[in-house]
Amino acid sequence: MSAHRIAYRKGLHEIAEGVHAWLAPDGGWGLSNAGLIEGAGSTLLVDTLFDLPMTREMLTAMASVTDRSPLRHAVNTHANGDHCYGNALLPAGTVIHAGPHFDDDLHEVPPALLAQLMTAELGPVLGPYLRRNFGAYTFADIPVRGAEETVTAPTTLEVGGRAVEVLPLGPAHTRGDVVVWVPDARTLFAGDLLFIGGTPMIWSGPVENWIAACDRMLALDPVTVVPGHGPVTGPDGIRQVRDYLTFLHGYAVSSIAAGRTWQEAAAVVDLGRYATWGETERTVANLYAAYRSLDPATEPITLLELLTAMAGWQRP
Template sequence: MSTTDPHHLYASGRARSEGEPMSTTYDRGLHDLGDGVSAWLLPDGSWGWSNAGLVRGDGESLLFDTLFDLPLTREMLDAMAPLTETAPIRHLVNSHANGDHCFGNELVPAEATVYAGTDFTHHLHEASPAVLQSMMESDYGPVGTAYLQRWFGPFTFTGISVREPEVTVDTSLTVDVGGRDVELLMLGPAHTASDLVAWVPDAGVLFAGDLLFLGGAPIVWAGPAAAWIDACDRMIALDPRHVVPGHGPVTDTDGIREVRSYLEFVRDYAAETFQAGMGWREAADRIDLASFDSLDNSERIIANLYTEYRHLDPETPQQGLPELIVGMAEWDAARSR
């Protein structure tokens, strides 16, 4: 298990100079953040390659998120076993209902209490393992099908039975983990309708879930972007030493500010093009991403502008998950030509 220095470091362990941008190069596996807190990181942080965390107290632990399938989650739990042997997992927090943060729940000990937001179960069924497996077996044309296979082909969605929460969190909840407090804060809707973060005040560590994407474009499923910006401000106000994003390397408040800047860009561009009478898809096709063009998965601008337009005009025709995925695939293919 690698150890992260307590002062503004890359997840890979190299010190970051003042003002230096975040790196997207980091190591797979368990990283010690100090004070009985660890982060599990899965490069490269793109679709499905997500992070999780472990907080150890006296005789018990809290696990923040599981992973996209059972083999990935089993690998993580096996790596954590030397730590959880004397502090078994008794609490599991799911940040939100996207599968890359909860599809491994069934492998967590049955004695553990599962916590999630109030909308978790509803949104889980919208993109359940069965739904994703069906999408993988469907024909969305050469571009859409190739995109799905490229990004989701590495994962196994069969044989999964997602364990749902016993405790739901509407605003906040403090969990006693072997004598230390872990604060669960509901900061959604933002990325999804229900985004839960875990703040470990005695260690200065924030597990942000998918309120943070580092190195890749955030994706706004629920929004609006303004609400996510507010969530960023609330996270910054905690003044964490370490922030574990849902995707990407361990960061600090600078990483939160990077995501906030992207969301401001999306909010302002959507408002401008909407007022100009432009449709969301035309706006996406015409966009100049400027400094954000270097982000991985920049095609997520399709979903982001669609979501913003739905908030600006609820009569905007609704797009399902397959339609948005195909739209992102087509946008990416057009930009790559």
């Protein structure tokens, strides 16, 4: 089955034999994809969603599979809430696996913090920006559930006789990114190491390590690739993201050489063909992250300061 034949429609799609993707157009802020892999009599879930109603809707749609093959494992590809805040709805016996620093990162930005930001007085720029991008979600009263197992090396999980590999490829998007590879279906769940149609977001970096992660994903020789956000793709989608990261890295290097701050670099950036992607304001945060790893003298800023810089960015 070719990746290009998978319609980008909200809901559960069987993308290979016993491999399902939950897709959430348009893939913007908080609209993340997830996955379900079925072996004989058991299943593995890739990621939960941003809030409990969304996760409940997805798990209900998945019941057509999980009623006969209950969830035994879940993998959180990283600690951003749109991939794990729904963990509380997983059956108690489900073993949750995630990469390094997962619980720390989750507790640093728990749902309660986002709930608080939605109602806080944050001024005329940041307040409306956050409400526009996150106001549709329900962050209040979400119990935080972390991971039981930390994946620090390539790990094979057995799912009803089927091998599913969890590969740590971070730090890149976050400090602890993992991807899920189903060798017998040549299907890859890339988490937020791939945004398709939207601008990738670099919370952590270094950018070079994310480029290396793209090479690792390409080396798997996947046929079908499910990004964290956007439509199902194939190796071309990995190459697109790799190209963007290479562009961003090169631009950061030349901007530093020209004596510009990251703010100045963001103010004059020519995104070229990436200007048509969604969420272009992430470029601001991406330049900050690139500068941080390239130039240790870059002054650290807080999460709120970073979001404010993104919210106030005027496309050159």
